[in-house]
Amino acid sequence: MSAREQRQVASDAALSKQRVVVEAVRLADREGVHALSMRRLAGALGAGAMSLYYYVASKEELLDAMIDVVFEEIELPPEETDWQSAMRRRAVSARQVLARHPWAIGLMESRTSPGPAHLRHREAVTACLRRAGFPVLMATHANWLLDSYVYGFALQEASLPFDTADEFADMAEDVYLPQLPPDEFPYLNESAAVLAAAGYDPAEEFAFGLDLVLAALEPLRVPT
Amino acid sequence: MSAREQRQVASDAALSKQRVVVEAVRLADREGVHALSMRRLAGALGAGAMSLYYYVASKEELLDAMIDVVFEEIELPPEETDWQSAMRRRAVSARQVLARHPWAIGLMESRTSPGPAHLRHREAVTACLRRAGFPVLMATHANWLLDSYVYGFALQEASLPFDTADEFADMAEDVYLPQLPPDEFPYLNESAAVLAAAGYDPAEEFAFGLDLVLAALEPLRVPT
DNA sequence: TCGTACATCGTACGTCGTACGCTGTACTAC
DNA sequence: GTAGTACAGCGTACGACGTACGATGTACGA
Secondary structure, three states, X not given: OOHHHHHHHHHOOOOOHHHHHHHHHHHHHHHOHHHOOHHHHHHHOOOOHXXXXXXXXXXXXXXXXXXXXXXXXXXXXOOOOOHHHHHHHHHHHHHHHHHHOOHHHHHHOOOOOOOHHHHHHHXXXXXXXXXXXXXXXXXXXXXXXXXXXXXXXXXXXXXXXXXXXXXXXXXXXXXXXXXXXXXXXXXXXXXXXXXXXXOOOHHHHHHHHHHHHHHHHHHHOOOO | OOHHHHHHXXXXXXXXXXXXXXXXXXXXXXXXXXXXXXXXXXXXXXXXXXXXXXXXXXXXXXXXXXXXXXXXXXXXXXXXXXXXXXXXXXXXXXXXXXXXXXXXXXXXXXXXXXXXXXHHHHHHHHHHHHHOOOOHHHHHHHHHHHHHXXXXXXXXXXXXXXXXXXXXXXXXXXXXXXXXXXXXXXXXXXXXXXXXXXXXXXXXHHHHHHHHHHHHHHHHOOOO
C-alpha cells in the first residue's frame, strides 16, 4: 500500500485546492472564521499543516478563494423573466447564502479584488439591468443600490443574536428590555414590544425593503 | 519623581479606558484591525502589554468599545427639520464615519450586543421616524432599509481598491480592463469605460440611492 | 505604622502563520 | 535498468499573538 493510498484511507480523498477551500468554508460555517487556522483545517483534511501551502499561496489567498465559493452559490438572475422578478430571485438567493456563511460578509471589507465567480455575477446582474432598459449610469446606480441593500441587510442579520422569531421573543424579554430603561429609550421599548407581539421574520423584512427599492427603480429605465 | 510621573513623561498622560480605546481606534485607522495587537497598542501608549487588561477585560471587549466610539462619531438626526433632511444628515454622516473607520464594518458582523452609543443612536433614529408619522412597524421597516443601505454602501466602498476618481481611472485602465475579456464581460467593460470617462464620486453615488430610498419611504407615513 | 486597594508590569504557555528544507513516489529519457 | 526530475506532502523552527498568573511598588485610611 503506497503512502498515497494510506492517506486516502485517512482522509477519503487526495488533497486538492477545491477540497482545501471547500473544507475551509465548512469549518468557517461550523465554528466561525476566527476558529479557522491552517493547522485545524489541515487536521480536518487528515493532512499536515504545511501541505496546504502546495495548493494555496497563503491564508489570504485561501480567504479570497472562500469568498468566491460563496459567490458561486448565489443564483444568477434568470434571463426569461421580467427584470424585477430576476433581481428579486438573485437578491433573495444572496441573502440566503450570506445568512448561511455570515463570516463572508465581514471578510469582504478587507479583500479588494473580486474573484472569477464574483465577476461573473456582476456581469450577469449588469446585463439584466441593461437589457431591462436601464442606461449605463442608471444600471450602475441600481447595482450599487441593490448590492448595498443586500449586503447591509445580511450584515445586520448576522449581528442579530437570534435566529428565529421565538428566540427573538425570549431575547427581547430576558436581555434587551431590562437594559433599556423606558424613560431613556421610549421608542425602542415601543418597537420591541410591538415586534415581540407581532412576531419577527427576517425573510419578510428583507422582502419589504427589496420590493420598495425595486419599485423605486422601475421609473428609471427606458423601456425598449 | 514618582513612577507615575515618569510614565507621564513617557506617554504624556495616565492610562485610562478612554485613552486605551481611542488609541486603539487610531491604530486601526492607520494600519488596519489585523495590525492591532495588545502589545503594539501598549507600545503606542508607552505601557506594558498586560497593563491594558486593567482597563479592558479582553481584546473582545476592546473591539466592542471601539465600535461604540465609532457610533459616537455619527451625527444624530437633527430634530428641527423635516424627517427626510434629518435622515439624510445622519446617513451622510454615517457613511463618512464608516469610510474613516472601515475596519468597523467588518467588525460588526461578529459582535452582537450594541453598546450605549449604538443604542442612543437607534433610539434617536426611531424617534425621528415615529414623530414623522411612521407607524411602529413601518418605522422598523424604514430603519432596516436605511441602515441596510448605509452599511452595505460602506461595505462596498471599503472594498474598493481606490479612493479618488483619478485613482479609479488609472485602476480601470491598468488593472480591471486587462482581466475582463470583452467577449466574456461585455457589460462590465461598457460600465468601466463609461465610468472612467464620466468620473466617479462615491458621495454622489451614495446620495443617489439615499434620495431614492427616502422618496420611496415618504408615502408610507401617516401625516400627523 | 500597618494593611489594603490600586495600577502596572514580567514571565510563561499555548497557538498562530509560514520560511525552509527534507522526504518518498511517479514518470521520462536514455 | 537507471539516472534525473517534477510532484505532493511533512517536520521543524521562528517570531508574534492573546492572556493567566503572580510579583511589584505606590497611595492612603485606620
